[in-house]
Amino acid sequence: MFRSLTQLLAIESPVIQAPMAGVSTPELAAAVSNAGGLGSLGVGAGSVEQARTAILKTRGLTSRSFNVNLFCHDAALRDEELEKTWIESLRPVFAGFGGSPPETLTEIYQSFIGHEAMLAMLLETTPAAVSFHFGVPERNVIQALRERGIVTLATATCLDEAALIAERGVDVIVAQGYEAGGHRGMFDPLALDTQLSTFALVQLLKKHVSLPIVAAGGIMDGAGIHAMLTIGADAVQLGTAFLLCPESATDEGYRDRLKSSHMHQTDMTHAISGRAARSLDNDFCRAGRSAGKDAVPAYPVAYDIGKALAALAKTHGHQGYSAHWAGQGVNLIREMPAAELLQTLVREAGL
Amino acid sequence: MFRSLTQLLAIESPVIQAPMAGVSTPELAAAVSNAGGLGSLGVGAGSVEQARTAILKTRGLTSRSFNVNLFCHDAALRDEELEKTWIESLRPVFAGFGGSPPETLTEIYQSFIGHEAMLAMLLETTPAAVSFHFGVPERNVIQALRERGIVTLATATCLDEAALIAERGVDVIVAQGYEAGGHRGMFDPLALDTQLSTFALVQLLKKHVSLPIVAAGGIMDGAGIHAMLTIGADAVQLGTAFLLCPESATDEGYRDRLKSSHMHQTDMTHAISGRAARSLDNDFCRAGRSAGKDAVPAYPVAYDIGKALAALAKTHGHQGYSAHWAGQGVNLIREMPAAELLQTLVREAGL
Numbered sequence: 292m293f294r295s296l297t298q299l300l301a302i303e304s305p306v307i308q309a310p311m312a313g314v315s316t317p318e319l320a321a322a323v324s325n326a327g328g329l330g331s332l333g334v335g336a337g338s339v340e341q342a343r344t345a346i347l348k349t350r351g352l353t354s355r356s357f358n359v360n361l362f363c364h365d366a367a368l369r370d371e372e373l374e375k376t377w378i379e380s381l382r383p384v385f386a387g388f389g390g391s392p393p394e395t396l397t398e399i400y401q402s403f404i405g406h407e408a409m410l411a412m413l414l415e416t417t418p419a420a421v422s423f424h425f426g427v428p429e430r431n432v433i434q435a436l437r438e439r440g441i442v443t444l445a446t447a448t449c450l451d452e453a454a455l456i457a458e459r460g461v462d463v464i465v466a467q468g469y470e471a472g473g474h475r476g477m478f479d480p481l482a483l484d485t486q487l488s489t490f491a492l493v494q495l496l497k498k499h500v501s502l503p504i505v506a507a508g509g510i511m512d513g514a515g516i517h518a519m520l521t522i523g524a525d526a527v528q529l530g531t532a533f534l535l536c537p538e539s540a541t542d543e544g545y546r547d548r549l550k551s552s553h554m555h556q557t558d559m560t561h562a563i564s565g566r567a568a569r570s571l572d573n574d575f576c577r578a579g580r581s582a583g584k585d586a587v588p589a590y591p592v593a594y595d596i597g598k599a600l601a602a603l604a605k606t607h608g609h610q611g612y613s614a615h616w617a618g619q620g621v622n623l624i625r626e627m628p629a630a631e632l633l634q635t636l637v638r639e640a641g642l
Numbered sequence: 643m644f645r646s647l648t649q650l651l652a653i654e655s656p657v658i659q660a661p662m663a664g665v666s667t668p669e670l671a672a673a674v675s676n677a678g679g680l681g682s683l684g685v686g687a688g689s690v691e692q693a694r695t696a697i698l699k700t701r702g703l704t705s706r707s708f709n710v711n712l713f714c715h716d717a718a719l720r721d722e723e724l725e726k727t728w729i730e731s732l733r734p735v736f737a738g739f740g741g742s743p744p745e746t747l748t749e750i751y752q753s754f755i756g757h758e759a760m761l762a763m764l765l766e767t768t769p770a771a772v773s774f775h776f777g778v779p780e781r782n783v784i785q786a787l788r789e790r791g792i793v794t795l796a797t798a799t800c801l802d803e804a805a806l807i808a809e810r811g812v813d814v815i816v817a818q819g820y821e822a823g824g825h826r827g828m829f830d831p832l833a834l835d836t837q838l839s840t841f842a843l844v845q846l847l848k849k850h851v852s853l854p855i856v857a858a859g860g861i862m863d864g865a866g867i868h869a870m871l872t873i874g875a876d877a878v879q880l881g882t883a884f885l886l887c888p889e890s891a892t893d894e895g896y897r898d899r900l901k902s903s904h905m906h907q908t909d910m911t912h913a914i915s916g917r918a919a920r921s922l923d924n925d926f927c928r929a930g931r932s933a934g935k936d937a938v939p940a941y942p943v944a945y946d947i948g949k950a951l952a953a954l955a956k957t958h959g960h961q962g963y964s965a966h967w968a969g970q971g972v973n974l975i976r977e978m979p980a981a982e983l984l985q986t987l988v989r990e991a992g993l
Contacts, residue, residue: 450905468839468841469820469837469839470838470839470841470842483907483909483923483931485907485908485970486820486837486908486910486970487821487970488819488820488821488839488840488841488859488860488970489839489841490819490821490839490840490841490860490866490869491821491860491969491970491971494860494862494863494865494866494971494974495971495973495974498973498974508839509839509841509842509845511845512845514845514872514873514874515841515845515873517872518841518869518870518872518873519869521865521868521869521872522865522866522869523865554801556834556836557836557837558834559837572834580834618842619836619837619838619839619842620842620845620846622846622849623845623846623849
């Protein structure tokens with residue numbers, strides 16, 4: 292079965308490097324694709340021009356398929372009072388680093404939903420694959436991409452999301468388990484989180500959905516890949532496993548923390564961005580636990596002040612407010628070039 | 643590797659039926675053991691005499707190994723004010739069923755920690771295996787059991803708990819993932835939950851602990867068993883998979899709900915018992931989400947009123963306050979006799 296997905300994506304091995312906006316680079320994506328997997332770019336946090344530049348740069352580094360990931364979140368439900376209270380609650384933390392919080396917050400990322408210019412750029416540059424997170428575009432958008440030969444993928448964290456993805460005509464479902472690092476792909480951030488693990492979600496989707504399934508979350512090595520294929524996944528997606536690759540844009544503080552001998556614990560936090568995301572446990576996660584998730588403005592509004600705080604703290608050498616996303620498998624992380632990592636995974640998995 | 647665990651436990655197949663206090667029966671445990679797995683009794687919620695009776699009854703039904711599970715929770719931190727407030731918050735719910743809540747609450751279960759009479763009964767009846775949940779007894783207790791030839795197992799949800807289990811001289815670690823139904827085995831219910839999935843936890847423990855590892859949580863079929871053995875588990879433990887066996891004490895309302903065509907969602911709730919436990923989402927879970935976990939008295943104090951409410955609601959044909967524990971794999975449940983289920987699992991897993 293996973294052969295057909297590799298054929299669809301024109302890749303050798305059913306291993307996808309997760310998009311990871313802010314961490315993935317053209318160099319990383321190209322290295323993975325050149326090694327026979329599917330490299331990915333995360334362009335949801337940038338402009339159309341930044342996305343175009345990244346795509347063209349990647350194309351210059353590989354002639355193989357790669358994937359471009361977009362954010363499909365609904366517009367933020369703004370709440371001026373809540374935003375003000377959140378800003379004030381973080382004011383002492385900013386003050387501790389000799390700074391002040393922004394006075395107002397902005398919806399810093401434009402969703403791909405209704406983003407005509409981004410769609411036009413994709414139709415023009417035609418990456419082999421386009422994937423969606425936080426939601427799924429309308430049928431006509433999927434159809435337009437398909438007509439240009441672009442394979443589409445979308446993240447589901449539960450069966451209802453998978454059903455909607457299938458209904459919209461998307462080709463492949465990325466089954467994101469609760470273990471996964473970074474932002475949880477839930478379409479409705481206010482819904483009750485099913486918390487389904489990758490293992491539980493893949494099995495559930497295989498039973499009820501006929502689309503190919505990519506297992507994502509907690510997978511770090513070949514044994515894990517083999518296990519996920521055993522329960523019916525058609526491919527796997529790994530993000531955290533690539534964080535220490537030299538081709539990644541992981542910054543020094545993040546790398547240092549990942550490489551520390553300390554046993555890492557992760558937390559699913561809303562505090563950093565306004566949406567649930569799995570991070571190495573840090574000061575921001577702790578602040579979020581004591582504030583409660585209802586205290587945090589909507590995504591990506593909260594991310595505006597979150598990024599400001601992280602940047603300020605970093606100028607003081609403090610990494611505790613940075614978005615150090617990581618999945619539950621983080622303690623199995625290995626540091627090696629992306630091509631070597633991909634080859635290692637394929638060999639270990641017996642693919 | 644898993645052969646050595648089957649040898650240690652003197653079983654044919656590395657499949658353990660989870661203890662499930664309130665659901666497991668001598669008939670269920672014996673059927674599983676007679677079919678080549680390890681049946682279990684959950685005696686943590688009963689008296690020494692009830693436990694003895696269950697053990698002797700099981701022994702009358704099988705000559706093979708079976709396991710007896712004990713609760714090792716710390717004494718509840720009582721908080722009279724909090725308990726009063728919780729009782730009052732549930733008063734309208736009781737009133738809705740024409741009843742009243744208890745005026746005061748009791749610590750309804752005695753922990754195995756320091757429970758001399760329970761230990762004496764185990765040393766006398768010598769079940770092949772004894773397992774621990776919520777904690778681990780002192781070294782001398784483990785040693786006393788070992789001297790009687792009893793194999794010991796203990797639940798860990800994270801690496802620190804696994805390390806303590808190993809240090810105390812326990813033979814086997816049950817790696818309970820976040821998917822698992824029923825009570826989460828965390829030693830300290832106030833600690834930050836690692837939320838590690840079975841998949842992530844098993845891999846982490848295999849890397850850092852030398853004891854045999856039993857994977858528990860979300861496993862429902864042979865493919866899942868095979869996958870867990872692939873990532874290094876020495877055996878697997880399944881609970882939810884056995885809920886619909888005719889030998890289980892699962893009551894009619896619980897069975898009806900499990901068999902409904904509805905796609906089930908689970909929730910990790912403190913509301914029912916005072917400790918985190920994964921349940922089919924119901925009225926009690928919803929009440930818990932709106933109250934917040936800090937509003938709920940400690941385990942097993944909260945369980946006293948929880949059981950009273952469930953019993954009252956049931957007399958009105960309402961099952962929404964019952965402890966309908968279930969793991970994330972619940973939608974893969976199958977109804978068949980325990981021996982047939984065990985044989986099916988073994989065949990599917992290619993064991």
